[in-house]
Amino acid sequence: MNIDTRIKFRHLLCFLEVARQGSLARAADQMAVSQPAISKTLKELEDLLDASLFDRSKSGVSLTEAGLAFMRYAGPCVQALRDGVNSLREGEYAAGMVRLGVLSTVEGLLVPEVVRRLHERHPALVVSVLTGPSAYLLSQLRVGELDLVVGRMTESPEIQGLTFEHLYSESMTLVVRPDHPLLAQGREGRSLEGYPLVLPLAGTTIRKHADSLFVQSGISPPRQRLETLSLTLSRRYVMSSDAVWIAPMDAVRLDLRSGELAELDLGLQEPGGSVGICSNASLPLSLAAQWCVEVLRDAAADYREGRLP
Known part of the structure; x- marks a missing residue:
């Protein structure tokens, strides 16, 4: 089956924002458009896919089974396109960026050392760190808003369908x-x-x-x-x-x-539990994210051997 050329980038952005916000009104606010415009764009996408992507209720919207399946590909698709555009630009994008989700278990010792080593090896690299509960960070990883999530999360239900690499036990x-x-x-x-x-x-x-x-x-x-x-x-x-x-x-x-x-x-x-790296296997890691994984592995090895400060 060929991809319908009528599916536009705006359809994907609208779908992802509604999924992220769980509300048409909040998604409209975030995208600076009217709620009717959001509803129209979403209906166009559902008609093109011949599938219902959201269940509607008075409290908001939630992804259907078809919506969950589509999100596994829509998020990485949008992020891959962003990465491709950024790779051709100069100036602020030339340095590259890695977007890390960091759980509280590692923000005090491991991650500061990882950032220090990354900047030592790649002076122009931008490291963007988002902290919060594992459920929220893993949801952002799933839709392509984060490259990696680091911490203790193996027992979180949201990890299903994502890839986890053990670093050390804490x-x-x-x-x-x-x-x-x-x-x-x-x-x-x-x-x-x-x-x-x-x-x-x-x-x-x-x-x-x-x-x-x-x-x-x-x-x-x-x-x-x-x-x-x-x-x-x-x-x-x-x-x-x-x-x-x-x-x-x-x-x-x-x-x-x-x-x-x-x-x-x-x-x-x-x-305690297993501290490690979680990634989205459906989204290829950027070069900056690959650098980060390498440094995380090195720093974790030093942690296991008691060599971290």
């Missing part, structure tokens, strides 16, 4: 401020009950590993807790309170080494 640990009352007690007498807890957001991959520590300790999470993926907020709150932070080792390694935080030994051990 453990969880419990940390407190250096003069925390629990540090003066013997390990056998320590209990987390009565102290505020800092946890990853509910529903995230890393939260599942944090919750397993509660199962091991036989206690229920207290009502007083902070749930966040922000390392900056978590760090400052723990340093200024009696809170206990259940944190990925990558996020606190330097703080433990400098003495700004202290590890709380309760005789528990949670091995």
